[in-house]
Amino acid sequence: MGLVKIKNVQNGKIGFWKISHDDDLKFAETIFTSYHPNWKNYRNNKRRHQILATRLLAHELCPKNDIKQNKFGKPDLISGTDFISISNDNNYIGLLLSNQSCGIDLQSVNTKILKIAPKFQNKNDFIQNNDIQELTQLWAAKEAMYKVHGIPTILFKEHLTIKQKSSNDFIGFCAHPKLKFQCKINMHSFKNYLLAFTSEIIDH
Template sequence: MGLVKIKNVQNGKIGFWKISHDDDLKFAETIFTSYHPNWKNYRNNKRRHQILATRLLAHELCSKNDIKQNEFGKPYLISGTDFISISNDNNYIALLLSNHPCGIDLQSVNTKILKIASKFQNKNDFIQNNKIQELTQLWAAKEAMYKVYGTPTILFKQHLTIEQKSSNEFIGFCAHPHIKFQCKINMYSFKNYLLAFTSEIIDH
């Protein structure tokens, strides 16, 4: 299926890609070659396809650039002033291109979230129950927020708190000792997926 949609959002745009057998993987091998340059070393065919499909999606949004990853795996554009964030789940890929530090996360809604809720949910978060949909919202929001800076010492349960403003708008707070900021987080749903992305850094 390939490119599903490009959506304009505050301060940037989001691209969606659905992996399919029709993806032009030969072309993908020739573009954005700094993004996972050793992709052939992956034994998992699905992971290799995922990397190449991400290159194809990036080509749709910022064709004259390339993507590298820092020592923590956070992607960044090698030229220009824009920022980038990438997420994938099963056969879908989402890419956020923004004019400020940003984060995006794509999550399928399923019962697996119940097993890890205690690792990321704190007493100040907007929910205090075990509803799968809301827990997935919380997880996706924290993932998107974490990706703004991608610092491994930021802990989801201890440092990140999410407040809900409406059904699809949230505010995230980071209380890391050395990294303090707030951000707006928007949430969309499609099929059995939730997509969370930061739309504005309020204070940092």
């Protein structure tokens, strides 16, 4: 399948890729070589394919660039002033390219979310029940928000709160002692997946 779609969004664009046996992995080995340079050391073939497919997707959105990862594992473009965020789930990869710090998260909707909900849901979040769809929205929104800065001391339950404006529009608030900001988060669904991505960051 390969490239599924490139979509223009506020402040940037999003690319989607579906992993396929037809992916040109040989070509992927020669591009964006700073992104997971030790990918061959991964024993899991699916993870290796994900990395190479991510390179192919990045090549579609910003072909003359490369991706490095900072000390926390957050991806950054090597050249230019744009920002990047990456997410994958099963056979799909999402990549957000933006003119400001950004975050994207892709999640399949399933009952596993019920087990981890107590670890990320707080009393101020927009959902206070066990609805699987809404819990997945909350999780994806917090993941996308976390990736804006990607600092490990940001805790989902203690520091991040999500409010809902409409069915597809949310606002996130970060109350970390050393990093306070809010952002708009957009939500889209396709098949059995939810995609959350930030569209505007307001630092305090």
